[in-house]
Amino acid sequence: MATFCIKHRESGKLINILNCDKNNENIKLTFIDDPRSISNNETHGKYGNILSCFDDFEDMAFGYYSDPRSRMKFSFIPVDREWGYLKHMASGKIVRPLGGSENPDDFTPLVVHEKACPGALFAIDQINDCFVHKSGKFVHPQSLMDKPTSESETGLILHHEKRRYIQFQIVSSYNTDQELFLNGNRMLLMHRGRRSLSV
Numbered sequence: 001m002a003t004f005c006i007k008h009r010e011s012g013k014l015i016n017i018l019n020c021d022k023n024n025e026n027i028k029l030t031f032i033d034d035p036r037s038i039s040n041n042e043t044h045g046k047y048g049n050i051l052s053c054f055d056d057f058e059d060m061a062f063g064y065y066s067d068p069r070s071r072m073k074f075s076f077i078p079v080d081r082e083w084g085y086l087k088h089m090a091s092g093k094i095v096r097p098l099g100g101s102e103n104p105d106d107f108t109p110l111v112v113h114e115k116a117c118p119g120a121l122f123a124i125d126q127i128n129d130c131f132v133h134k135s136g137k138f139v140h141p142q143s144l145m146d147k148p149t150s151e152s153e154t155g156l157i158l159h160h161e162k163r164r165y166i167q168f169q170i171v172s173s174y175n176t177d178q179e180l181f182l183n184g185n186r187m188l189l190m191h192r193g194r195r196s197l198s199v
Contacts (some may be wrong), residue, residue, distance in 0.1 A: 003073040003089055003189060004180055008141070009129055009167035011148050014072045014176065017112055024112040026098055027091065027154045031141070031148040032072070034176055073173050076124060076182055083121040083134055085165070088112045096120035103135045110139065124182055129167040133158050138166050167181055186197040 006015040013031040050119040073089040086095035091110035096156040097104035113120075131139035137158040142147040148154035150163075172178040 003074045004170045005173050007169045007171045082123040103132045106159045
């Protein structure tokens, strides 16, 4: 299964989960700086709770812990043409609006949850660099009008309007500067204006 990271185009921050508590049914999606740009001191301080997922997922392979970026890997599971589920690989949970509604209200936060449901269907629009919920609402940073700042404070929400900061990129988990194009279960290297071979 092809895996990738989700990068906010304007800020360069990556999508992560707020914590890895497997007993929490609804884990908030949030933003974090690229872990490879964070010093060790910062990692054990400000980012300690985000990068310590191994405390809760003890059955993960050791390689999972060696690269913090692996905690930010997602995959797309096609369900119905362009619609599918976004799966957070570390937790095995599915991205969906809080409550799982098929027609959520504006400002409904996005979480990861064990259960896939019709309300968890998204399309990835890589022409316009946005994520669209089956209801027609768009994924935004929580603040709507501003780009994400502190990863612990800025979550992701759904809203019917297309605001400035809704652009996201699908990027390689090995090189977050390398954009990828999702084609079913395959990933293609993305070069604006052309596409290259699958990876």
